[in-house]
Each structure stands twice: as structure tokens, then as C-alpha cells.
Amino acid sequence: xxxxxxxxxxxxxxxxxxxxxxxxxxxxxxxxxxxxxxxxxxxxxxxxxxxxxxxxxxxxxxxxxxxxxxxxxxxxxxxxxxxxxxxxxxxxxxxxxxxxxxxxxxxxxxxxxxxxxxxxxxxxxxxxxxxxxxxxxxxxxxxxxxxxxxxxxxxxxxxxxxxxxxxxxxxxxxxxxxxxxxxxxxxxxxxxxxxxxxxxxxxxxxxxxxxxxxxxxxxxxxxxxxxxxxxxxxxxxxxxxxxxxxxxxxxxxxxxxxxxxxxxxxxxxxxxxxxxxxxxxxxxxxxxxxxxxxxxxxxxxxxxxxxxxxxxxxxxxxxxxxxxxxxxxxxxxxxxxxxxxxxxxxxxxxxxxxxxxxxxxxxxxxxxxxxxxxxxxxxx
Amino acid sequence: xxxxxxxxxxxxxxxxxxxxxxxxxxxxxxxxxxxxxxxxxxxxxxxxxxxxxxxxxxxxxxxxxxxxxxxxxxxxxxxxxxxxxxxxxxxxxxxxxxxxxxxxxxxxxxxxxxxxxxxxxxxxxxxxxxxxxxxxxxxxxxxxxxxxxxxxxxxxxxxxxxxxxxxxxxxxxxxxxxxxxxxxxxxxxxxxxxxxxxxxxxxxxxxxxxxxxxxxxxxxxxxxxxxxxxxxxxxxxxxxxxxxxxxxxxxxxxxxxxxxxxxxxxxxxxxxxxxxxxxxxxxxxxxxxxxxxxxxxxxxxxxxxxxxxxxxxxxxxxxxxxxxxxxxxxxxxxxxxxxxxxxxxxxxxxxxxxxxxxxxxxxxxxxxxxxxxxxxxxxxxxxxxxxxxxxxxxxxxxxxxxxxxxxxxxxxxxxxxxxxxxxxxxxxx
Numbered sequence: 001x002x003x004x005x006x007x008x009x010x011x012x013x014x015x016x017x018x019x020x021x022x023x024x025x026x027x028x029x030x031x032x033x034x035x036x037x038x039x040x041x042x043x044x045x046x047x048x049x050x051x052x053x054x055x056x057x058x059x060x061x062x063x064x065x066x067x068x069x070x071x072x073x074x075x076x077x078x079x080x081x082x083x084x085x086x087x088x089x090x091x092x093x094x095x096x097x098x099x100x101x102x103x104x105x106x107x108x109x110x111x112x113x114x115x116x117x118x119x120x121x122x123x124x125x126x127x128x129x130x131x132x133x134x135x136x137x138x139x140x141x142x143x144x145x146x147x148x149x150x151x152x153x154x155x156x157x158x159x160x161x162x163x164x165x166x167x168x169x170x171x172x173x174x175x176x177x178x179x180x181x182x183x184x185x186x187x188x189x190x191x192x193x194x195x196x197x198x199x200x201x202x203x204x205x206x207x208x209x210x211x212x213x214x215x216x217x218x219x220x221x222x223x224x225x226x227x228x229x230x231x232x233x234x235x236x237x238x239x240x241x242x243x244x245x246x247x248x249x250x251x252x253x254x255x256x257x258x259x260x261x262x263x264x265x266x267x268x269x270x271x272x273x274x275x276x277x278x279x280x281x282x283x284x285x286x287x288x289x290x291x292x293x294x295x296x297x298x299x300x301x302x303x304x305x306x307x308x309x310x311x312x313x314x315x316x317x318x319x320x321x322x323x324x325x326x327x328x329x330x331x332x333x334x335x336x337x338x339x340x341x342x343x344x345x346x347x348x349x350x351x352x353x354x355x356x357x358x359x360x361x362x363x364x365x366x367x368x369x370x371x372x373x374x375x376x377x378x379x380x
Numbered sequence: 381x382x383x384x385x386x387x388x389x390x391x392x393x394x395x396x397x398x399x400x401x402x403x404x405x406x407x408x409x410x411x412x413x414x415x416x417x418x419x420x421x422x423x424x425x426x427x428x429x430x431x432x433x434x435x436x437x438x439x440x441x442x443x444x445x446x447x448x449x450x451x452x453x454x455x456x457x458x459x460x461x462x463x464x465x466x467x468x469x470x471x472x473x474x475x476x477x478x479x480x481x482x483x484x485x486x487x488x489x490x491x492x493x494x495x496x497x498x499x500x501x502x503x504x505x506x507x508x509x510x511x512x513x514x515x516x517x518x519x520x521x522x523x524x525x526x527x528x529x530x531x532x533x534x535x536x537x538x539x540x541x542x543x544x545x546x547x548x549x550x551x552x553x554x555x556x557x558x559x560x561x562x563x564x565x566x567x568x569x570x571x572x573x574x575x576x577x578x579x580x581x582x583x584x585x586x587x588x589x590x591x592x593x594x595x596x597x598x599x600x601x602x603x604x605x606x607x608x609x610x611x612x613x614x615x616x617x618x619x620x621x622x623x624x625x626x627x628x629x630x631x632x633x634x635x636x637x638x639x640x641x642x643x644x645x646x647x648x649x650x651x652x653x654x655x656x657x658x659x660x661x662x663x664x665x666x667x668x669x670x671x672x673x674x675x676x677x678x679x680x681x682x683x684x685x686x687x688x689x690x691x692x693x694x695x696x697x698x699x700x701x702x703x704x705x706x707x708x709x710x711x712x713x714x715x716x717x718x719x720x721x722x723x724x725x726x727x728x729x730x731x732x733x734x735x736x737x738x739x740x741x742x743x744x745x746x747x748x749x750x751x752x753x754x755x756x757x758x759x760x761x762x763x764x765x766x767x768x769x770x771x772x773x774x775x776x777x778x779x780x781x782x783x784x785x786x787x788x789x790x791x792x793x794x795x796x797x798x799x800x801x802x803x804x805x806x807x808x809x
Contacts, residue, residue: 028750028758030661039773042747043581049749050503056749058662058758078658121546262771287773290546349491351499356773 026077029057029332033067033084034178036113036281037318040357041084041340047351048339054332057082064178071321072097081326081333085319086113086178094380104324107378108337109368110346112358114282114307114315115183116294123274126156126163126295130313133297134191135159136168137256139249142195147220151251171259171266172250172279182316183279184248187297190313192247201246204239212239221246267292282307282315283356307358315358324375337372341365429782429789436783439571439584440531441523442496442560446476448509448516457516464513469505473497473524481556492553498525500573500585523567528583528776533557534566548775574783578749579765583776586769588784590751594664594744594759595733601668601755602675602732607725609672610679611714614721617680618687619709638677645674646738654742661743662758670738675728682724686717719806726799730792736763762788 031041038061049056062070064085071083072093079102089097089107097105117133119126135141135151136159143149156163173180193199201215216223225245229237250256259266263280267288270278278292282302285294294302298313306312320340327333339345345352346359346368353359360368370376450456452475455467474494478484484493501524508522509515529549532538534557544551560566577587621627649670653659659666690713698708714721739745745764752759760768762784769781 026660030758038747039581045747046581046749047499058746058748060662060743060746078654078661263773264771284773287548287775289548290542 026330028055029082029330029336030080031057031059031082031084031320032062032070032080033060033082033320034064034086034318035061036064036086036178037084037110037320039283040110040318040352040355041320043351043355044340044345045336047345048332048336052332052335052339054335057332057336059084064181068093068097068321071323072100072102074100075102075323075325077330079323081323081330082336083321085321086316087181088317088319089321089378089380091380094378102323102325104375105378106322106324106337106371106375108320108322108341108372109360109364110318110320110340110357111352111360112307112315113318113356114302114312114358115179115186115279116282116285116302117187117277117279117297117314118270118285118292118294119277120270120274121291121293124164125293126277127299128163128295129160129298130187130191131194132156132160132163132191133187134194134247137170137250138188138192138247139251140246142197142219146197146218148246149220151253151255154255166275168255169257169273169276170255170279171257171269171276174258174260179279179281180250183314184250186314186316188250189244189247192243198243198247201239202243206236206238208239209236212237212242215239216242219246281356282358286356304353304358318357321378322375324377327375334372334375338369341369341372429785431782432779433782433784433786434779435535435537436574436779437571438535438568439573440526440534441567441569442526442530443521443565443567444473444476444497444524445480445519446472446505446522447479447519448472450516453509453516455516457513459513461510464510465506467506467509469509470502473501473505489552492550493556495527496530496553496556498527498584499582500525500580525573525584526566528774529553530557531584532776534561534568574780578751579747579760579768580749581747581772581774583772583774583780586777586780588762588765588787590748591760591762591765591784592787593751594667594748595761597664597752597755597759598667598671598744598761599729599733601665602672603725603729605669606672606675606679606728610676610725610728611683611721613676614680614683614687615709615714618684619705619713634677634680638681641737642674642735643737643741645670646741648673649738650741660756660758662746662748662760663756664744664752664759665755666742667739667744667759667761668755670742671732671735674735674738675725675732678728678731679721679725682727683717683721686720686724687713689720690716719802723799723803726795726802730795730799733761733791733795734763734788736761736767739764762791 031045033041038059041059045057045059048054060067060080064087067080067083068085068089071080073079089105094105097103117126117128136153136156138151140148141151141153143152153159153168155165155167157165159168172183193202197215197219201212201219204212204215213223213226216226221242225242226237229241229245233241259269259278263284266278266280267284270276271291277295282294285292285302286304300306300312302312302314307315320337322333322337342350343365344350346357346365347353348359350359359365449472452472453467453469454471455463459467474490477493477497478490481493484490504525505522526534529538530553533549533554538547538549538554540551540554557566573585574587575592576589577585578590580586617627617630649666653666653669654661694712694716695708698712699705703711736745739761744760745767746758746760747768748758748760750757766781766784766788769777769784
């Protein structure tokens with residue numbers, strides 16, 4: 001009898017516990033977002049936790065898109081305070097945020113990251129152009145008569161006669177990854193613009209529907225694509241939208257292998273297979289300089305200096321976004337942002353560049369520091 | 381005639397007998413090969429993990445002569461604690477390193493020199509001084525934690541043969557480390573930090589304490605929910621429930637639930653506990669509830685089997701002397717079946733301990749440095765810690781990953797051994 005009573009008490013206490021949890025205010029900053037920013041954000045969080053009286057922020061690696069989705073869900077202890085992103089917030093995401101009451105967002109640019117195209121040190125270093133990457137990896141490429149055909153290239157030599165006669169085998173991140181988005185935009189999109197028709201298409205506005213359709217015919221893009229985009233957007237698509245739909249599509253015939261979000265795994269696979277090429281963040285290239293080498297893209301090798309100066313073509317900005325409504329309610333948000341943007345962390349000699357972050361120039365950093373201090377709201 | 385015939389038969393039988401024996405021998409060999417293959421793979425796996433993981437349990441220290449000059453520190457010995465906390469310990473460590481290597485003057489070389497010591501040393505020194513402000517003004521030797529890259533050289537994991545550009549540790553740094561070693565100023569010790577610290581982005585400071593506590597709290601919630609519910613469900617279904625279509629349906633569903641991929645339970649947890657009940661993300665409470673849903677079918681199925689195995693004579697004897705059905709169950713059937721129930725529960729819990737997929741959905745796959753103090757604090761668990769370290773770019777985490785796997789496997793072996801022990805011990809009675 002006594003035992004049974006104790007059991008009832010335990011269950012009641014557990015239920016009571018659950019209901020009090022809901023009312024509790026969080027005392028740990030909650031951060032989500034990009035897996036590219038994660039290695040930097042965690043280093044900042046650790047230093048911040050060790051040297052301040054605040055608790056160490058909790059950081060989840062959800063990918064840029066996943067992070068912004070959680071971030072824009074609303075305001076309150078249930079939602080994250082900060083989201084990291086390896087690309088800028090999209091207009092649609094910003095609108096989603098606004099609709100859910102997340103009206104005040106602070107944008108913080110923290111630096112740059114290069115995307116390395118690398119292979120094993122046992123093989124010769126590749127010298128590629130963005131056009132080579134496009135011709136090797138895009139789903140449809142311009143054929144002999146200028147029409148888009150399913151990518152026929154089997155070896156690197158097919159793409160460019162100066163490249164080795166090995167099978168195209170590229171290990172890269174899956175579509176959920178910000179690295180993949182950036183690679184598609186910078187490398188594939190950049191390479192596709194070498195084709196005059198695609199370049200023209202890129203420049204056409206929404207009001208030039210006839211020109212767009214004419215170009216689509218000469219490129220042999222099915223007209224269904226235009227209608228589908230129009231339906232998705234709710235109004236007439238721009239040439240750029242069509243360009244994205246065509247140029248950013250990665251081939252699915254096995255030449256591009258989705259290797260998951262684990263960049264270490266890609267490095268291991270490259271080591272085992274000297275013919276394979278991998279796509280991953282610059283920080284992994286730097287850590288594994290004894291095993292893999294970065295390919296030269298458009299004549300520039302990926303290095304700290306070439307990415308910082310903007311010469312290396314496949315690099316992208318890294319951001320985090322702060323929910324201003326949470327500042328002051330959950331302790332440590334602004335202090336964490338101040339630590340992240342301090343000279344000690346983000347400066348040229350700071351501890352983040354030591355980990356592979358490509359820092360901002362002095363003026364830009366000063367601007368970012370001011371924006372964090374005043375919590376400057378993002379307008380889109 | 382007949383004898384010749386029988387002789388013929390015997391010869392045929394003998395010939396076929398030989399074939400049958402050969403077939404049996406072959407089959408036995410297939411079996412042996414299968415078992416051996418399994419063992420070989422297990423051995424390779426264990427050897428790989430232990431070989432990679434063992435260095436994680438030693439930690440390299442460098443003896444530095446610290447000059448805790450009050451001016452260098454920027455505080456007086458009688459300063460308040462808040463002032464002591466803010467003093468410039470990093471500056472002292474750096475200037476002490478420069479004193480030991482006066483030939484280093486170049487700015488870039490200085491930075492390389494500073495990189496020999498872990499950032500943890502600064503906080504270590506701070507805590508020592510806050511404990512005993514009398515240290516200020518003294519000059520003394522202190523063992524400081526080495527940076528992971530320096531440690532990997534001292535452990536012999538980095539070779540000088542590699543071209544300098546391909547490794548993080550430069551030739552000058554290796555020279556300094558060699559000279560320190562020649563002066564007996566380096567030492568390897570058992571890595572206690574691995575068990576007393578939470579996660580860190582510095583491999584030399586990273587520990588599994590936060591993950592261990594997280595696993596403990598998560599399993600506590602799992603056990604408190606899954607064990608009573610599972611056992612009572614099994615008792616009711618076995619002893620009280622009528623046999624009809626409805627109970628058949630329930631039985632089929634329980635068996636099916638046991639085969640559902642664990643990530644599905646994570647999705648359920650996200651939708652129900654976090655989005656609907658608004659429980660906190662990343663909390664062992666939610667993790668425990670999700671894992672208890674996952675282990676419930678295992679516990680129910682094994683408990684039912686254990687209850688079924690109780691001889692009917694025991695039930696009949698109890699009922700015969702006038703015990704009620706409830707008394708029969710609680711006084712006789714449950715105690716006899718308890719070893720079986722516990723074995724099943726422990727195996728279910730061991731499964732939950734090694735699970736990481738469902739926790740991904742509810743935010744327990746996160747960088748969490750602080751050790752959780754309760755079921756609602758943000759926490760992560762051991763298998764997730766393994767995953768996070770395996771994903772880190774820093775080389776030093778490779779050994780930590782294997783080290784954490786060794787600890788996790790240790791717990792699993794202990795739990796399974798406990799299950800076997802319980803079964804053996806109570807079966808004898």
C-alpha cells in the first residue's frame with residue numbers, strides 16, 4: 001500500500017515538474033544554424049562561457065535553412081535567440097519572420113569562408129576554371145548546337161583537354177547544406193555565365209517574357225519550367241530565376257556523390273581514392289594540408305590571403321542573426337555577440353582566423369561592432 | 381544372390397555415408413568460418429578503436445617558470461576576488477614563455493611559441509591565484525597544459541618527415557618542444573580532464589563529463605517512465621486481459637513498434653513534446669521521454685515472455701490457498717519473473733544509451749559545455765558526443781572520439797554483464 005502511494009506521488013511530481021518547466025525562463029542562450037559557422041561559433045561560445053559569468057551558449061548545427069526556419073517561428077523562450085547562416089537571409093525567410101512576430105532582427109557579418117575543391121596529395125593538383133566545374137557537374141550543359149543536353153561528360157578530359165583522363169567523381173555536400181547552395185551559386189552559376197545564351201538569360205527582367213521564352217527555345221529548356229516558376233512565385237519569373245533553375249542543378253547520374261555533412265569523411269574518402277575530388281569548407285583543407293590539396297580555380301589557389309582579398313572566386317560571407325526581442329530577456333545574448341565581433345576574436349590576429357575564418361577588413365569590422373552595440377535592425 | 385545384393389547395398393550405403401560425413405564436416409567448417417569472420421571483424425574494430433583511443437587518456441604538460449609579478453599581472457596581492465579574476469594571466473604566461481626562449485623576438489615566431497600552451501592554462505592559473513593570492517609576487521615552476529598540436533608531437537604522432545607546409549606544427553615549434561623535453565620540462569600524465577570537463581573546442585580540454593551526466597539524466601527519465609509502464613502493461617496483457625481481437629491487435633502493434641526506426645520516435649518527440657507541449661529543446665526530459673517510447677516495446681515483449689515462463693503450478697497453488705488474482709501476481713508471479721524482466725529492461729536501457737538518431741530531432745545534438753544539473757538543463761549524451769567530435773575539423777579530436785567510444789562501450793559491457801549476472805543468479809533458485 002505504502003509502495004503504491006509512493007508511486008502515485010512520483011508520477012504526480014513528474015507531471016508537476018513538466019508543467020513548471022513550461023513557465024521557466026531560459027538562462028542559456030540558444031543558437032542554431034549553419035554547420036559552416038558552427039566551428040567558429042562554438043569556439044566563441046566556449047571562450048565566452050569560460051571568461052564571463054554567463055552560462056555557455058548552447059549551439060545546434062541545423063544547417064542555414066533549418067536554423068532560419070526555427071529562428072523565424074516566433075518570439076519566446078521556445079525559439080532560438082541567434083541563428084548562424086552561411087548565406088544572407090532570403091527575402092522569403094525575412095517575410096516569414098515578420099509574419100510570425102519576429103520583427104526586429106540584427107544582421108551580423110562575421111567573415112568569409114572559401115569553398116575548396118580538393119583532391120588527394122597522391123594525385124597531381126588540378127587546375128580548373130569555374131566553367132570546367134560547371135561542365136563537369138551541372139545536370140544539363142550546352143551541347144554542340146547550343147541546346148542544353150543531359151551532361152555527357154564522363155572524364156575530366158571530356159570537359160577540358162588539358163585535364164587528366166580520369167573519371168569525374170566528385171564528393172560533395174547534400175542539397176540541405178549551405179555549402180552546396182554557395183557552391184552551386186558561385187562555381188556552377190559562375191561557370192554557366194561563360195555561355196553567352198545563359199548569360200543573356202541571367203540578365204533578362206520579368207517584363208521581357210518574350211525574350212526569355214525565345215532563349216528557352218534556343219536552349220531547348222521545356223516551357224513547363226517557366227510556367228512552374230510562374231506558379232511558384234505568383235508572378236512572372238525573371239530570367240535570373242530560370243538561370244538558377246537550369247544552372248544550379250547538379251547532375252544526378254552518379255558523378256556527383258552526396259557525402260553527407262561530415263567533411264572529415266570526405267577527406268578520408270579522398271585519401272583512399274586519389275581519383276576523387278571533394279568539395280568542402282576551407283577550414284577542413286587547412287587542417288588536413290598533409291592529406292589533400294586545394295585545386296586552383298580560375299588561376300587562384302585557395303589560401304587565407306586569396307580568400308580574404310576576394311581573388312579566390314568560390315568564397316561566401318558568413319552571418320549570424322540576433323532576435324532583438326530576446327535581448328534583455330535572456331541573459332548574455334548581446335554580450336556573446338560583442339565577444340564574437342571583438343578584435344580579440346574576429347580581428348586579423350584573433351582566435352577565429354587561427355581556426356580558418358577569413359576575417360573582415362578593419363572598416364567593415366568597425367561597422368559590424370557598431371551595429372552590434374546599437375542592435376541595428378535589418379530592413380529588407 | 382541376396383547376400384550379393386546386400387553387399388551391394390552396404391557398399392552404396394558406405395559410399396553415401398562417406399559423402400554425408402564429408403557434407404557434415406563441410407557444414408561445420410562453414411560455421412567455423414562464419415564465426416571466425418565475425419571475430420576477425422570485431423577484433424579489427426576493437427583494435428582500431430583502442431589503438432586510436434588510448435592516447436586520449438594521456439595528457440601532455442609543459443613546465444614553465446612563471447613570474448607572477450604584481451605589475452605584470454596588473455593586480456596587488458590584496459586585490460578583491462573580482463579584480464583577481466580580471467588580471468592578465470595570459471600576459472604572464474606569454475612573458476614567462478618569452479623568458480624561457482629569449483632568442484624568440486620575431487612577432488610571428490612569438491605567436492607560434494604561445495601556441496604551445498593550451499588556452500586552458502590561463503584559466504587554470506587564474507583559479508590557482510584566486511585560491512591562493514599569496515602566489516602573487518612569487519616566481520615558481522608550474523606544469524601547464526600543452527596545446528593539442530604540441531601534445532600530438534610529444535606523443536610521437538606527428539613526424540618531422542612531412543614537409544613543413546603540410547603540418548600545423550612548424551619546425552621551430554618542434555625544436556622548442558625538443559629542447560623542453562631535453563630539459564625534462566615535458567611530462568605525460570593520465571588525462572583526468574577527460575572525465576571532469578564538459579565539451580570543448582580545444583581537443584586538450586574536451587571531456588565527457590557533461591555527456592555522461594546528460595546520458596544519466598536521460599536514462600533516468602527513460603527508466604522511470606518505461607519500466608513501470610512496460611511492466612504493468614505486460615502484467616495486464618498476460619494475466620488479466622481477455623483474449624480477443626482487440627488484445628490481438630494491441631499485441632501486433634507492440635511487436636511492430638519494436639521494429640520502428642528510432643528516428644521516427646524523434647520526429648514524434650519534436651511534434652508532440654516540443655511543438656505541442658512546449659517542453660524545452662535539448663533537455664534530457666524530452667530525450668528521456670522519446671527514448672522511453674522507443675524502449676517500451678522491448679520491455680513489454682521481454683516482460684511478457686518472462687511472465688509466460690512462470691510455471692502455472694505457482695499461480696494455481698496461490699489461487700488454491702485463497703489468494704486473489706492481484707495477490708497471486710504481485711506476491712508470486714512478479715518476483716519469480718523479475719530476473720527476466722530486469723534482463724530485458726537492462727538490454728532495452730543499453731539500447732537507449734547507445735541511441736543518437738532520435739535525439740537529433742529534439743535538439744540534443746548540440747555544443748553544450750556546461751554540465752547539466754537536472755532534467756531540464758540543456759544536455760547532450762555520450763553517442764552524440766562521439767558524433768560531434770568525429771565531425772570536428774581539429775585533428776586532436778580523432779583520439780577523443782575513440783576514447784569516448786571506449787567509455788561508451790565500457791558502460792554497455794557493464795550493463796549487459798549485469799543482465800547476464802541477474803539471469804544466472806536468479807535462475808539457480
